[in-house]
Amino acid sequence: MKYLIVGLGNIGPEYELTRHNIGFLTLDRIADKQGAQFETLKLAMKAEFKHKGRQIHLIKPTTYMNLSGKAVNYWMQELKIPKENILVITDDIAIPFGKLRMRAKGSAAGHNGLKNIEDLTGGQNYARLKFGVGNDFHKGQQVDYVLSPFTQQQFDELPFLMDKAADMVLGFSTIGINRTMSEFND
Numbered sequence: 001m002k003y004l005i006v007g008l009g010n011i012g013p014e015y016e017l018t019r020h021n022i023g024f025l026t027l028d029r030i031a032d033k034q035g036a037q038f039e040t041l042k043l044a045m046k047a048e049f050k051h052k053g054r055q056i057h058l059i060k061p062t063t064y065m066n067l068s069g070k071a072v073n074y075w076m077q078e079l080k081i082p083k084e085n086i087l088v089i090t091d092d093i094a095i096p097f098g099k100l101r102m103r104a105k106g107s108a109a110g111h112n113g114l115k116n117i118e119d120l121t122g123g124q125n126y127a128r129l130k131f132g133v134g135n136d137f138h139k140g141q142q143v144d145y146v147l148s149p150f151t152q153q154q155f156d157e158l159p160f161l162m163d164k165a166a167d168m169v170l171g172f173s174t175i176g177i178n179r180t181m182s183e184f185n186d
Contacts, residue, residue, distance in 0.1 A: 002055045003173040004081045005030070006072055006088045008113045010065050017155075019133040020065060020146040023089040026131065027058045029162040030169060042078075043071035054173045057081070066112040069120030076121065087127045087172050089165065090114060091146060095132030097154055099186040100165055102129045104177050127177055129168055131161070132186075 007023030015021050027047075031038060036047035036058065044059040057079055061071035076086060087102075090111060095101060105125045108114035118124050137145035150158065164184065171180035 002079060002081050002085060004075055004079060004086045005056060005058050005169055007060050008065055008068055008088060008090045009060060011062050017149045018147050019091050019150060022091045022131045024060045026089050026162045026165045027060055030166045031058060033166060043074050051170055052174050056173055067116055068113040069116035072117050073120040083121065083126050087129055087169060088117060089129045089131060091133045092130035093133055093135045095130055097132050097134035098157060098161060099132035100129065100168060101185050102168055102181045129165060131165060
């Protein structure tokens with residue numbers, strides 16, 4: 001069984017520790033824990049490892065957030081991974097910081113990276129792990145907020161939250177999405 005885990009984010013040092021890059025940060029944490037190394041390949045930085053007989057492929061699209069579907073579609077086809085074995089990790093401003101929610105499918109809810117994935121892979125029927133980043137911004141300041149760094153207090157909590165997200169990723173690939181959601185969703 002093969003799985004494709006996609007962390008959404010933007011390439012470049014100016015975006016590295018921003019809220020919008022939580023997908024990249026989480027995949028970095030997973031790769032470190034699994035002893036996997038990222039290499040730059042077509043449309044993405046990619047790493048892979050085995051876990052309980054599953055082959056898990058991690059990708060961080062190098063297309064920038066709003067064109068993430070291009071990388072997801074390419075690697076889904078290249079690795080011959082069915083859509084039900086794809087999990088996208090993304091930031092979500094509608095969820096308070098510190099909360100993680102896995103969903104089997106759903107709308108893009110205004111998230112351009114998710115919208116592009118839907119457009120290029122044929123719909124909303126792919127799993128996503130939404131990482132709550134909160135919505136502590138004034139009207140019209142959403143872009144500035146997600147492209148700004150976490151607060152120090154939030155940054156201090158990130159290792160614990162990313163470890164929980166890593167456990168959810170491994171659960172998705174071993175016990176399935178329904179059991180993972182019932183065990184981990186806040």
